[in-house]
Amino acid sequence: MEQPTASFEELAQELVFREHQIALLQVEASMLAAELSQNGFLEREGYNSPTDWLRFNCHLTDKVASDRINVGEHLAKMPLSVDCLRDGSIGYSHLAVMARTAEAVGKKFDERALLPLALEFTPGKFYYKSLHYRHSVDAKKYADEQSDDATNHHLTLSTAESGHLLINGVLDPVGGAAVRAALEPLARKSGEHDHRLLPQRYADALVELASGGKQANIQVTATIETLKGLAGAAAGEMEFSLPISSLAVQRMACECSVTRILLSQESLVMDIGRTTRIVSAPLKRALKARDCHCRWPGCERPASKCDGHHLLSWINGGPTDLDNLVLLCRRHHRMVHEGGWQLIKTEDGQIVTIAPTVTFGLPRGPD
Numbered sequence: 001m002e003q004p005t006a007s008f009e010e011l012a013q014e015l016v017f018r019e020h021q022i023a024l025l026q027v028e029a030s031m032l033a034a035e036l037s038q039n040g041f042l043e044r045e046g047y048n049s050p051t052d053w054l055r056f057n058c059h060l061t062d063k064v065a066s067d068r069i070n071v072g073e074h075l076a077k078m079p080l081s082v083d084c085l086r087d088g089s090i091g092y093s094h095l096a097v098m099a100r101t102a103e104a105v106g107k108k109f110d111e112r113a114l115l116p117l118a119l120e121f122t123p124g125k126f127y128y129k130s131l132h133y134r135h136s137v138d139a140k141k142y143a144d145e146q147s148d149d150a151t152n153h154h155l156t157l158s159t160a161e162s163g164h165l166l167i168n169g170v171l172d173p174v175g176g177a178a179v180r181a182a183l184e185p186l187a188r189k190s191g192e193h194d195h196r197l198l199p200q201r202y203a204d205a206l207v208e209l210a211s212g213g214k215q216a217n218i219q220v221t222a223t224i225e226t227l228k229g230l231a232g233a234a235a236g237e238m239e240f241s242l243p244i245s246s247l248a249v250q251r252m253a254c255e256c257s258v259t260r261i262l263l264s265q266e267s268l269v270m271d272i273g274r275t276t277r278i279v280s281a282p283l284k285r286a287l288k289a290r291d292c293h294c295r296w297p298g299c300e301r302p303a304s305k306c307d308g309h310h311l312l313s314w315i316n317g318g319p320t321d322l323d324n325l326v327l328l329c330r331r332h333h334r335m336v337h338e339g340g341w342q343l344i345k346t347e348d349g350q351i352v353t354i355a356p357t358v359t360f361g362l363p364r365g366p367d
């Protein structure tokens with residue numbers, strides 16, 4: 001006879017049940033943490049703070065450790081919320097937000113103003129709502145906290161060995177909102193075949209934002225071999241960067257949007273950007289008027305954020321005229337030059353994309 005197996009619904013119910021038990025245990029742990037903290041035991045042990053003791057001995061992150069102590073210390077001010085946790089209608093994370101709010105507003109705290117929100121919203125959204133409550137209780141204190149935040153902002157930029165730029169920082173809430181408002185529209189998925197995850201889209205959006213639709217005014221130095229992508233050629237050089245690949249040089253040379261490309265070989269220096277192949281202003285206007293936006297199927301990045309891409313590269317004899325140029329946004333331009341995608345223009349002027357060839361290992365044949 002076959003053993004009956006649990007259905008997914010049963011497993012899901014089991015998961016909810018287990019999480020509820022964890023929440024109950026977390027409340028008990030919070031009570032112990034608060035008691036040991038209040039009688040000074042956790043600091044007598046030689047730790048800098050009670051949260052430090054919890055971090056080391058209970059293997060918690062700083063935030064979780066301070067939540068434990070906060071919840072334990074404010075438990076008496078939120079009996080109704082604890083009841084709701086016991087019957088499973090809110091979770092421990094709700095209680096943690098409640099306790100942080102109690103800590104922030106002090107004597108004026110009233111759980112009855114918050115509990116309906118906790119019952120209605122997920123913990124993340126509830127935290128957001130709780131900030132409105134804090135503001136409504138004491139607007140001045142809230143503003144002071146935010147301006148404290150403003151002095152804590154910082155941004156560090158460092159270059160990794162690989163040449164990648166590492167960015168790390170904290171922005172105050174208002175500054176952070178400004179950055180998000182600028183990045184979000186640029187970080188939406190664009191066009192067909194966009195399989196980037198959100199963090200990658202943010203990274204691309206930041207670069208797009210920084211270059212303001214134009215290539216930065218940078219100077220690139222490369223030999224003719226590099227520009228042609230010949231085997232054995234050295235890499236190109238660019239300000240603020242480690243040596244760059246010939247594919248990247250080709251992309252930047254494609255519409256000569258960098259200030260200039262100096263070709264130096266055997267003391268021969270040619271100023272490509274200024275002398276040849278530049279897309280003239282009238283031609284660029286005509287191109288923008290014809291294409292309006294990036295021509296990658298499904299992409300609508302406006303012309304102001306696009307490069308003029310040579311379908312047949314000028315280094316290989318492609319002319320700089322309307323027939324041989326299409327608008328491509330920075331990311332799709334990169335996909336063509338560095339990503340190996342091909343663009344084909346059909347007879348009726350449509351652009352078709354061809355994915356780079358991927359060669360998979362062939363299955364091993366019979367011996």
Ligand SMILES: [Zn+2]
Nearest residue numbers: 251254309310
């Ligand atoms: Zn190009």
Ligand SMILES: [Zn+2]
Nearest residue numbers: 294299329332
């Ligand atoms: Zn595009």
